[in-house]
Amino acid sequence: MSGTTSTEQSSGSVLNRLFGWIDGSLVSLCLASLVVVVAGGLVQVSFGAFSMTIGEAWRAVFDPAVIFDPQVWQVFLLGGELPDLSRRTLIVWNIRLPRVFVAALVGANLAISGAIFQAVTRNELASPFILGVSSGAGLLILLTLVVFSGLAAYLPLLAALGGMFAFVLVYLIAWKNGTSPVRLVLAGVIVGTVFQSLQTGLFFFVDDIGVVQSAIAWTTGSLTGTDWEQVRMALPWSIIAIGLALGSSRQLNVLLLGEQTARSLGMSIEKVRFALSGVAVLAAAASIAVAGIVGFVGLVVPHLVRNVVGSDYKRLVVGCLFAGPALMVAADVGARLALNPIQLPVGVVTGLVGGPYFLYLMRKQQNIGEV
Numbered sequence: 090m091s092g093t094t095s096t097e098q099s100s101g102s103v104l105n106r107l108f109g110w111i112d113g114s115l116v117s118l119c120l121a122s123l124v125v126v127v128a129g130g131l132v133q134v135s136f137g138a139f140s141m142t143i144g145e146a147w148r149a150v151f152d153p154a155v156i157f158d159p160q161v162w163q164v165f166l167l168g169g170e171l172p173d174l175s176r177r178t179l180i181v182w183n184i185r186l187p188r189v190f191v192a193a194l195v196g197a198n199l200a201i202s203g204a205i206f207q208a209v210t211r212n213e214l215a216s217p218f219i220l221g222v223s224s225g226a227g228l229l230i231l232l233t234l235v236v237f238s239g240l241a242a243y244l245p246l247l248a249a250l251g252g253m254f255a256f257v258l259v260y261l262i263a264w265k266n267g268t269s270p271v272r273l274v275l276a277g278v279i280v281g282t283v284f285q286s287l288q289t290g291l292f293f294f295v296d297d298i299g300v301v302q303s304a305i306a307w308t309t310g311s312l313t314g315t316d317w318e319q320v321r322m323a324l325p326w327s328i329i330a331i332g333l334a335l336g337s338s339r340q341l342n343v344l345l346l347g348e349q350t351a352r353s354l355g356m357s358i359e360k361v362r363f364a365l366s367g368v369a370v371l372a373a374a375a376s377i378a379v380a381g382i383v384g385f386v387g388l389v390v391p392h393l394v395r396n397v398v399g400s401d402y403k404r405l406v407v408g409c410l411f412a413g414p415a416l417m418v419a420a421d422v423g424a425r426l427a428l429n430p431i432q433l434p435v436g437v438v439t440g441l442v443g444g445p446y447f448l449y450l451m452r453k454q455q456n457i458g459e460v
Contacts, residue, residue, distance in 0.1 A: 123415075230378065
């Protein structure tokens with residue numbers, strides 16, 4: 090009996106270490122976010138240029154010829170020619186649903202990127218946009234569209250390079266016998282402002298109105314016209330970034346304790362800070378490459394999740410992984426249907442939501458900015 094009891098206690102201890110950080114608030118947040126994503130997705134597939142009833146659209150979503158056919162999923166995820174499907178199923182799965190999947194990937198990436206940057210800088214207002222990463226990635230993407238259009242297939246890699254270059258520049262500007270959270274944020278604002286000015290300047294060298302419209306879509310953030318190609322473009326980088334973020338929760342928690350405590354625990358702060366920033370840049374670049382520069386998601390989502398589940402990054406990263414897609418999918422529904430048939434850039438909607446939200450926080454909280 091004692092041996093059995095000892096085994097049960099050991100098993101319980103292992104399970105507690107593996108899953109003890111999961112609590113009711115995190116589960117509730119994840120479930121609520123899933124409901125928003127599913128509801129938003131069903132709304133998205135119900136409207137479009139091709140006329141079909143809501144019932145027909147939803148039946149197409151759950152068409153067994155797609156859901157249970159590995160060949161169809163292979164074509165979706167790897168490319169190729171689709172087998173014969175009904176017209177409604179093709180429209181829903183090949184045109185409307187990819188937009189929902191891209192929105193979910195973009196939301197998860199931006200939320201996780203913002204959460205990491207907030208830990209690295211120990212500042213609740215940090216985000217890929219504030220630290221210049223979005224501007225650096227966007228500048229290289231615009232340069233590709235305007236000057237090197239033949240490299241368009243490498244947009245995620247180019248976006249990552251642009252974002253990493255911007256953050257390295259921020260790091261160099263902020264460096265003075267090491268960095269500090271305040272100097273990183275100030276340097277990010279400087280670099281972001283310069284790169285945004287360069288983005289604006291590129292428009293004066295473009296004669297093709299189509300390229301101008303495409304470039305404007307990148308700078309404002311848009312999911313119009315996304316398909317499975319964008320899903321395939323963002324998915325591998327997203328999996329890598331999300332996996333690294335989940336595996337780095339302990340380091341992120343230590344950074345929040347302050348530099349002196351982190352050093353006493355044996356952490357090489359600058360190396361860890363730079364490596365984690367690389368993960369955040371990769372996540373941001375994966376979203377910018379397929380949706381352009383979408384503001385406020387990396388700011389709003391980590392803050393909302395932190396208020397619900399606390400500051401433990403095990404819970405925070407998982408919460409962002411669910412809440413980010415919920416915000417993006419909901420915002421894209423608003424962007425697409427608010428002024429139907431005119432489609433707003435999703436970045437406009439996130440800005441209209443995020444700006445007033447942070448104004449509310451600024452009026453309500455005295456110590457906003459501190460994680």
